[in-house]
Amino acid sequence: MADYSIRPAMPSDGAFLGDMVVEAANWQAGANRPKPTVFADPVYRAYLTGWQRPADAGFVAVDGAAKPIGAAWYRLFAADTPAHGFVAAGVPELIIGVRPLWRAQGVGRALMRALTDAARTAGFARITLSVEHGNFAHSLYRSEGFAVVGTRGGRDTMVRILG
Secondary structure (H helix, E strand, O other), X not given: OOOEEEEEOOHHXXXXXXXXXXXXXXXXXXXXXXXXXXXXXHHHHHOOOXXXXXXXXXXXXXXXXXXEEEEEEEEOOOOOOOOOOOOOOOOOEEEEEEOHHHOOOXXXXXXXXXXXXXXXXXXXXXXXXXXXXXXOHHHHHHHOOOEEEEEEOOEEEEEEEOO
């Protein structure tokens, strides 16, 4: 097992979360969406702008030297400013990114479990996410109880019931 631990995300993690938005956007081998291109998209910007708002929650995975290697967090979006995985106001959207060298080592799963447990504890009945078609993480999301509820623009919106 890889040497890492999970800690709550803090306001000072904003820059790293930005890096993880870029990692999530560049999930495909050979993808080259540089940070300015990713954040030119208002939806990707919305996943991070103003971190950490009162309703935001998240976790950061750190290696044995306490260097951040991945993060998962959720945000609430309004119907008039939806993000990629929006299903309804009051349903948090999960965002996750893991550095490539740490993928397929359980880091993403551990982050997702910590975050879904936190969302359940916070009183949310469900959580949503968006995943591009072909993304290898799709099987991880299914194995963690997420189901596709819609498809749009080459993306699946997936929801997990937290009951």
